[in-house]
Amino acid sequence: MQQNRHVWLVLLAGSLLNVFVIWASPSLHPALWLAARAGYSVVCHQAPARCLSVAGLPLPVCARCAAIYTALPLGAVIALLWFRCRATVGDRRSPIGRRAFIVALTLALLVVLVEKAAEKCGFATTNLTRYWASFPLATLAGMVSAFVLLPAGALGGIGPADADDPICEKGSVI
């Protein structure tokens, strides 16, 4: 369980660094921005027309990727705060049930598909609509990482997420 927590912390730190590089690199030195663009070229098409702009420069990833990378750590932090709030009131069960979570994931996926279909059918979509359409799905993916890796009482303070703790065992969602 301790190992799970470490993996989750590494993921969170990496995701936050990712968010910083994506949103801050256009405002920093041109060389850093170009290095970031080269770096993300292995995972994104980076068409300038499909990228949001900061300080007059396109971000190193497209609007959809920017939403995914920004929402992942946000979802993880929301899940962590949720765990902690529930633990404070003495309820260490999972925040939401498996069925509710699958419904939420399906709805978020539908939003992405509808937006994509609208774009294909010739409806005018902007980078902002692409950004916000991808945001909920990535937020939920970030929450999944916390639900799977941090069963309850996350990151100490409230109580360790112990494999021997029967409440923790019961509390896992996925």
Add this chain to the structure above:
Amino acid sequence: MSNQDGYMRPAVLGGLASGFLSVIPIIQAGNCICCLWIVVGGVLASYLLADQRQGRIAAGDGAVVGLLSGLFAACFTTVVHLVTFPFFGMKMLRQNIEQMRKVPGMPSQFESFYNQILAGRGGAIILLIILGILVVSAITYSIFGTLGGLLGSALFGKKDQPLPPAPPVPPSPPSY
């Protein structure tokens, strides 16, 4: 991390597979769909670990092996980019710069910067670009590799497997 958990072999194989798919032209475009090949590499690493342990694999094991496979994939792709940069890298950089020049409202400081690179006086920049590829791919690949590993542990882990019996406790020495 020690190899006693048996993570290394699945992680290396998963990382090599996903890294290889991520550098083949055209096929590498699959990574534009939420790092598809990296997720596949994480799932593969998780599958190999589950196979090695007869299905006894927890979510945490899947996450660790997925994370490691993402890191191996990042190292593999960076080495490939480093080796192929003299052949394809400058052309790619030139295309990227030409694309950027068409963006309206580009700050003027970029023009002199680009001219410097195109004139072949950008050795340090090229080093920085290779470093950028390593750092960015290490971060993104480890994130998506972990998600793939988690997915793999959910798919291939057998939940009703009995846990191995605990080792016998040695008898305590008699007290005199």
